[in-house]
Amino acid sequence: MPIQYILQIETATQVCSVALSANGETVAFRDIDEPNVHAAQLTLIVDELLRTSGLSFKDLEAIAVGKGPGSYTGLRIGISTAKGFCYATDLPLIGVDTLAGMTAGFIANHSPIAANTQLCPMVDARRMEVFAAVYDNQFQPVVPPAATIIDAQSFEHLNVGQRIILFGSGADKLETLFAANEQVEVISHFKNSARHMSYLAYRAFQDEQFADVAYFEPYYLKDFVATTPKPRR
The missing domain is CATH 3.30.420.40 (ATPase, nucleotide binding domain)
Structure with a gap:
């Protein structure tokens, strides 16, 4: 080959x-x-x-x-x-x-993943907002990519015995928030x-799944908002 x-x-x-x-x-x-x-x-x-x-x-x-x-x-x-x-x-x-690439990388380095465990790759989107998705332990999508504001109640939907692993630049800031939650594990410093x-x-x-070079655009999930630099004192 x-x-x-x-x-x-x-x-x-x-x-x-x-x-x-x-x-x-x-x-x-x-x-x-x-x-x-x-x-x-x-x-x-x-x-x-x-x-x-x-x-x-x-x-x-x-x-x-x-x-x-x-x-x-x-x-x-x-x-x-x-x-x-x-x-x-x-x-x-x-x-x-x-987010799919991050999950593939995480699975490759942390296999096997328990059957009761979901994976949530996160990219930091400032403050408590992240770009995130959820996959099961077999790399099947559970929740599609979205821009999400995370708080202490974000994963209350998990059933008894279920757990979720958060990783990526968006997860690093959530360690303290979920420190007491046994169903949520934060893996910090995943690059x-x-x-x-x-x-x-x-x-x-x-599979010959090629993008059209002329029209291919980034997947932003939300609109870019330009900000004005603060004046120097």
Whole structure:
């Protein structure tokens, strides 16, 4: 079976991330977890990763990119960069749901997941709001992605014996809120990464689920609201 390489880009959160996968398995990745580095570092990381892997764009089969939900600015940078690569190389574009990618990565690193456990990936959306979805232990969607305000009653719907695991940048701020709730577990410091999307990107490639490069847009979940910088004193 020939090796099918996919370049993967994920910029929905503060983490600027690039990965290379071969037949659905991550073979190299680079994550930079620093604020506001996407515009300056993304193309440099791509170049570095390809070079150190001994590959070029001619060796790739597709470009995959996290489509959100997440940071408005981060998504615009990541998706415009991926589209630019596709235009320049005539490679197909694959859009991967960021929350699904996070869940695939979590399952890969925490298997097996108990049957009574649901998984809730979260991307921070400021204050107590998050972009979140819910999956069961078999990676089947239970609650679709939504922008949600979290409070102490958010998971009261859970049945006796059921539990839910929260993880991602949106979950980190909820540790204290659910510290006394035995049904809710917060896994802190789970970082979003392009390496989490390898399985989903390869599956989409095999099924020829390619995005229209000209019309592909980020999955924002809610409208962007521009704010005016505060005047300096």
